[in-house]
Amino acid sequence: xxxxxxxxxxxxxxKPGRSLALILxxxxxxxxxxxxxxxxxxxxxxxxxxxxxxxxxxKADQGSAINKANMKTAVAIMNRRxxxxxxxxxxxxxxxxxxxxxxxxxxxxxxxARQQVGTTAKLYFRPVLASxxxxxAASSASPSASSxxxSSASPSAxxxxxxxxxxKATxxSSASPSSSATSQGRAVTDALKADSTSxSSASPSASASPSAxxxxxxxxxxxxxxxxxEYTALDCNDQAQRATAGKSAKPTDATVACGKNSGVxxxxxxxxxxxxxxxVKKAQAVFDTQTAAGWQVQMTFTGTGAKKFADVTxxxxxxxxxxxNEFGIVLDGEVVSSPTVAQSIVGxxxxxxxxxxxxxxxxxxxxxxxxxxxxxxxxxxxxxxxxALGGEQLHAGLIAGAIGLGLVVIYLLxxxxxxxxxxxxxxxxxxxxxxxxxxxxxxxxxxxxxLPAVCGAIVAIGITADSFIVxxxxxxxxxxxxxxxxxxVERAWPxxxxxxxxxxxxxxxxxxxxxxxxxxxxxxxxxTLGLTTVLDVVVVFFFTKPLMTxxxxxxxxxxxxxxxxxxxxxxxxxxxxxxxRRPAGPVAGPVDPKEA
Amino acid sequence: xxKLGNLGARLHRGEISYDFVGKRKIWYGVSILIxxxxxxxxxxxxxxxxxxxxxxxxxxxxxxxxxxxxxxTYAKEASGHDAVVQKLGTGGLRIQIAGMDTxxxxxxxxxLAKDMKVDPESIAADLxxxxxxxxxxxxxxxxLGIFMVLVVIYLAxxxxxxxxxxxxxxxxxxxxxxxxxxxxxxxxxxxxxVIGLLTILGYSLYDTVVVFDSLKEQTKDITKQTRFTYxxxxxxxxxxxxxxxxxxxxxxLLPVAGLLFIGGGxxxxxxxxxxxxxxxxxxxxxxxxxxxIATPLVADLKEAEPQMKAxxxxxxAKRAQAAAEEEMAEARGDDDRDDxxxxxxxxxxxxxxxxxxxxxRPSGKRR
Numbered sequence: 001x002x003x004x005x006x007x008x009x010x011x012x013x014x015k016p017g018r019s020l021a022l023i024l025x026x027x028x029x030x031x032x033x034x035x036x037x038x039x040x041x042x043x044x045x046x047x048x049x050x051x052x053x054x055x056x057x058x059k060a061d062q063g064s065a066i067n068k069a070n071m072k073t074a075v076a077i078m079n080r081r082x083x084x085x086x087x088x089x090x091x092x093x094x095x096x097x098x099x100x101x102x103x104x105x106x107x108x109x110x111x112x113a114r115q116q117v118g119t120t121a122k123l124y125f126r127p128v129l130a131s132x133x134x135x136x137a138a139s140s141a142s143p144s145a146s147s148x149x150x151s152s153a154s155p156s157a158x159x160x161x162x163x164x165x166x167x168k169a170t171x172x173s174s175a176s177p178s179s180s181a182t183s184q185g186r187a188v189t190d191a192l193k194a195d196s197t198s199x200s201s202a203s204p205s206a207s208a209s210p211s212a213x214x215x216x217x218x219x220x221x222x223x224x225x226x227x228x229x230e231y232t233a234l235d236c237n238d239q240a241q242r243a244t245a246g247k248s249a250k251p252t253d254a255t256v257a258c259g260k261n262s263g264v265x266x267x268x269x270x271x272x273x274x275x276x277x278x279x280v281k282k283a284q285a286v287f288d289t290q291t292a293a294g295w296q297v298q299m300t301f302t303g304t305g306a307k308k309f310a311d312v313t314x315x316x317x318x319x320x321x322x323x324x325n326e327f328g329i330v331l332d333g334e335v336v337s338s339p340t341v342a343q344s345i346v347g348x349x350x351x352x353x354x355x356x357x358x359x360x361x362x363x364x365x366x367x368x369x370x371x372x373x374x375x376x377x378x379x380x381x382x383x384x385x386x387x388a389l390g391g392e393q394l395h396a397g398l399i400a401g402a403i404g405l406g407l408v409v410i411y412l413l414x415x416x417x418x419x420x421x422x423x424x425x426x427x428x429x430x431x432x433x434x435x436x437x438x439x440x441x442x443x444x445x446x447x448x449x450x451l452p453a454v455c456g457a458i459v460a461i462g463i464t465a466d467s468f469i470v471x472x473x474x475x476x477x478x479x480x481x482x483x484x485x486x487x488x489v490e491r492a493w494p495x496x497x498x499x500x501x502x503x504x505x506x507x508x509x510x511x512x513x514x515x516x517x518x519x520x521x522x523x524x525x526x527x528t529l530g531l532t533t534v535l536d537v538v539v540v541f542f543f544t545k546p547l548m549t550x551x552x553x554x555x556x557x558x559x560x561x562x563x564x565x566x567x568x569x570x571x572x573x574x575x576x577x578x579x580x581r582r583p584a585g586p587v588a589g590p591v592d593p594k595e596a
Numbered sequence: 597x598x599k600l601g602n603l604g605a606r607l608h609r610g611e612i613s614y615d616f617v618g619k620r621k622i623w624y625g626v627s628i629l630i631x632x633x634x635x636x637x638x639x640x641x642x643x644x645x646x647x648x649x650x651x652x653x654x655x656x657x658x659x660x661x662x663x664x665x666x667x668x669t670y671a672k673e674a675s676g677h678d679a680v681v682q683k684l685g686t687g688g689l690r691i692q693i694a695g696m697d698t699x700x701x702x703x704x705x706x707x708l709a710k711d712m713k714v715d716p717e718s719i720a721a722d723l724x725x726x727x728x729x730x731x732x733x734x735x736x737x738x739x740l741g742i743f744m745v746l747v748v749i750y751l752a753x754x755x756x757x758x759x760x761x762x763x764x765x766x767x768x769x770x771x772x773x774x775x776x777x778x779x780x781x782x783x784x785x786x787x788x789x790v791i792g793l794l795t796i797l798g799y800s801l802y803d804t805v806v807v808f809d810s811l812k813e814q815t816k817d818i819t820k821q822t823r824f825t826y827x828x829x830x831x832x833x834x835x836x837x838x839x840x841x842x843x844x845x846x847x848x849l850l851p852v853a854g855l856l857f858i859g860g861g862x863x864x865x866x867x868x869x870x871x872x873x874x875x876x877x878x879x880x881x882x883x884x885x886x887x888x889i890a891t892p893l894v895a896d897l898k899e900a901e902p903q904m905k906a907x908x909x910x911x912x913a914k915r916a917q918a919a920a921e922e923e924m925a926e927a928r929g930d931d932d933r934d935d936x937x938x939x940x941x942x943x944x945x946x947x948x949x950x951x952x953x954x955x956x957r958p959s960g961k962r963r
Binding site: 050053071072075076079091092093094095096099101383384385386387388396397399400401402403404405407408411412415450451452453455456458459461462463465466469470473477495498499502503504505506507509510511513514516517518519520521522525526529 | 651654664680681682683684685686690722723724725726727728729730731732735736738739740742743746747750751754787788790791792794795797798799801802803805806809810813836837839840843844846847848849850851852853854855858859871872875879
């Protein structure tokens with residue numbers, strides 16, 4: 001019995017310096033990180049800091065009516081999009097019959113949030129029947145040469161085409177946006193387009209000839225010829241046309257659509273949807289380091305989705321020529337990417353690569369994960385709002401909280417005297433870690449602190465305090481048994497440790513279950529609870545215990561100074577242990593040998 | 597500290613102790629009374645759900661010079677409900693009031709316009725749906741259900757099913773009392789309140805588990821002795837952790853009390869009141885129920901076990917025998933055992949239970 005115990009205490013006593021150093025380094029590193037990242041305060045929730053309020057109005061389309069059920073679904077989906085982890089404190093609610101208000105706390109990226117809530121996210125995988133760079137007259141290879149007519153037919157060509165010209169003219173000086181005359185401007189742009197197209201014509205979808213073939217083969221029906229006309233007329237460089245192209249297409253029909261590929265707009269003829277976005281189980285943004293393709297969105301399909309996807313890719317792979325071996329990933333009517341397929345893709349995994357930035361990839365993944373909105377929405381107004389709680393309330397709350405904490409410190413000083421050298425720094429370390437981590441989580445996962453979370457953190461103080469109170473009381477019990485401090489600390493620790501772990505496990509279980517299952521604010525609460533629980537364990541294991549071990553070596557504590565809080569007399573220990581035991585021996589007869 | 601420190605020492609030695617388990621009926625009674633009051637309060641007054649749960653009306657004004665605080669007062673006068681007022685980027689105000697239908701919102705709009713001295717037409721009124729919709733609520737219930745099942749399983753494995761049951765009863769007790777008091781006081785239920793209740797749920801279980809951990813430790817080798825019944829040891833265990841319970845409760849309650857009494861009372865921080873009240877009541881109830889309800893309940897359940905019944909019989913028999921010996925000893929003038937026998941939780945008893953808990957595990961196995 002003695003051997004393992006000595007081993008344990010020896011190892012525990014050799015460690016305290018290291019543990020203390022470790023936690024100090026962690027604090028310094030985290031604090032440094034906090035200052036380095038420039039987020040020195042936790043992001044505050046909308047109730048404390050105010051934010052931006054976006055009003056969205058529903059538009060009825062594609063046969064989905066604006067009714068209560070659809071609005072409710074839309075609210076739920078938007079809520080998950082802007083508050084996926086439940087910690088960003090964004091709020092979504094209906095207003096009237098056809099509006100949705102989205103409130104986003106100050107400091108959050110409201111641009112990104114606006115995009116996320118506004119995206120309908122109807123995702124379809126459609127086979128590509130034809131595609132070409134949308135360059136109008138200039139692309140002479142195109143058999144559907146009537147495209148020049150189409151471009152002149154668009155009356156709104158001037159503003160948009162000059163804008164796109166300035167955007168796309170990479171380095172070419174002639175792209176003067178000042179070309180005011182419609183036809184001239186048009187010509188300049190088209191020429192430019194032709195240039196850039198021919199330079200990037202290595203891309204598989206640039207070849208135009210098969211498009212004629214496929215549209216010819218598909219032209220059996222009147223619908224197909226209409227489609228062909230639409231396709232011919234479509235100029236994807238035109239923003240107005242782009243905004244409508246393919247947007248109202250039913251998933252079961254073939255359609256035309258636009259898509260951007262390496263900076264150039266392409267137009268497509270797409271077959272009926274084969275797999276749709278509801279069959280995506282999960283999507284996540286990943287950075288592809290192998291092929292240097294940049295940010296991608298990886299999708300995992302559901303069982304049926306995976307099967308359909310394998311079928312459609314199998315069929316497409318039979319066609320060796322682009323673009324018939326391509327499929328278009330169409331999000332809200334726009335082709336996000338149109339990869340070529342070399343073989344049937346089984347396993348239910350697919351990825352969308354495009355020239356995404358990290359934010360774009362992440363919001364696309366987010367939007368895909370939470371499904372499509374049943375309605376599409378138009379942004380009606382965007383305005384800033386002040387905090388729902390007045391500033392004076394927050395101020396009063398902070399003063400009150402500070403007074404409460406002051407009382408806790410006084411209580412600990414009075415009750416634990418010298419031991420408050422351990423108790424108060426433990427609370428302090430815990431407070432610093434909580435604060436710094438919350439501040440860092442602001443930019444990392446949009447974590448925002450609201451009033452309930454502040455209150456939760458205050459209760460967490462109680463739980464942190466409980467951990468060392470349990471430990472201290474165990475030590476005192478051991479001292480009352482007549483032990484000297486150092487063995488008392490080492491004996492008390494395993495028992496206190498078990499209590500702390502068992503009870504913290506319950507809290508952590510609550511946090512984990514609620515975090516996984518729930519959404520919105522409850523999920524945010526679960527996150528805070530989990531964080532503070534883990535920090536409690538970290539602080540007790542890496543700070544309180546080692547510090548106690550170190551201090552137990554000091555004379556002040558070891559000799560049980562009157563003010564150390566561990567004075568055996570003050571605690572009512574029965575000094576010289578053995579002597580008091582022996583007379584008690586006969587009474588506690590069978591039990592006593594255990595003690596020896 | 598010396599007084600409390602002494603209290604700790606004396607509790608530790610068992611010189612003083614409160615018979616929590618013996619007097620359980622009184623405390624069960626007290627709890628049942630409070631719980632019934634809470635349930636009646638809930639049934640009669642009901643919970644005053646806020647705008648986040650039931651929706652309401654939102655009034656948007658044009659640019660105005662009326663301050664947020666003034667608007668709050670006006671809105672409260674006009675509607676009789678608490679209002680959330682925010683200043684908009686346009687210089688106007690957004691006033692949200694819970695529990696409004698169209699007719700009510702029209703009346704409020706006119707009253708507001710009069711108070712704020714603006715044209716009623718310049719105030720846009722709209723009904724808003726709950727931001728804490730059904731989906732959030734349903735998922736929260738689902739999560740709670742799963743958590744309850746898991747925690748009962750966990751406690752049944754880590755401790756035993758009786759303790760799991762007792763912990764659950766204590767938990768329901770705490771939540772009912774807190775919700776009931778909320779209904780009685782009539783504060784509006786906000787998402788903050790719900791978060792407060794969840795915090796209490798966590799704390800209540802946490803506190804109960806800490807007390808049970810000590811109980812489990814102390815009752816480990818209970819069948820190997822004949823001095824104490826389960827109830828006796830349960831009582832010792834509560835008394836042994838009493839100082840910890842008091843300290844923890846004080847440390848947890850002080851900051852919340854600061855928020856409630858100083859922040860809410862003197863400084864007038866309105867919305868803080870509802871959260872800190874639910875926390876204050878819940879934390880106090882949580883600490884109380886672990887000691888006065890959960891542990892005696894475990895003792896009750898345990899005493900129904902045949903093994904424990906047998907133990908009780910043996911203990912009582914031994915005590916009767918000891919008492920008889922005592923009388924004989926007294927006749928002989930031997931006062932050595934005088935103080936030990938009559939006290940159920942005598943000072944010398946303590947080492948026995950201590951040993952059992954501490955190094956008792958390995959040596960117990962060896963034996």
